[in-house]
Amino acid sequence: MPGEYILTYFPVRGRAEAIRMLLADQGQEWTEDVVSGESWQKGDLKKLCVFGQLPRFQDGNFILYQSNAILRHLARNHGLYGQDAKEAALLDMVNDGIEDLRVKYGHLIYQNYESDYCLLDILHVHLVLAPNCLASLPLLAGYVQRLNARPLLKDFLESDARKKRMITGNGKQ
Structure with a gap:
């Protein structure tokens, strides 16, 4: 039987959210030790953390850092590791x-938000497959619109060569 679980992390989903989801799905209770940005910036807690990072996870007297190590530990303990x-x-x-x-x-x-062409490319693919997929995501829709409006990029996107190029070998353009 695992000990008391304590998860120390910032007040965001981030690297701790998968841990929270695993615990919740397995019916486990845990205590959240929420660290404010101000507290973290002071540096006292950071000095105590292995690798100077959160999340920190305590299982009874056993303490782990690194989100993926924590996930593997929990997966082994809850029969989820194959x-x-x-x-x-x-x-x-x-x-x-x-x-x-x-x-x-x-x-x-x-x-590198404004020059990540991989994100723009995958969003363009999604827009071909599901034209309204960004309708409820105004920040992503705005991102696509801003980058699409860049003059040189716009010329490329509207070029005949690009329009003729299929997304994949299955015939989608």
Whole structure:
């Protein structure tokens, strides 16, 4: 039986949300130790954290850092880590792929929002497949409109060569 769970993180979903979702789905209770940005900036807690990062997860007397290590710990303890080592390895592979995506997302959100052509490309694909998909997402719709309006990019997007180029080999344009 696991000990008392305490999750220490900022007042956002971020890296702790998957942990919260796993705990909730498994019917587990936990205590949230919410860290304000102001408190974190003081540096006292950061100095105590392994790698200087949150989330911090406490399972009784056992303390872990790094969100994916916490998820694997909980998955093992709650029978969610596959039937054998091969299934666990496949789960690790998928999680590592998701981590790659999360890193790209972080780069986009915090560092390079206006020049991330990969996001624009995937949104264009979504708009072909589901033309109204951004109707309820004004920030993403605005992002697409702003980038589409850049003169050189606009010329490229409206070019005959691009219009003729299929999205994939299945015939979608």
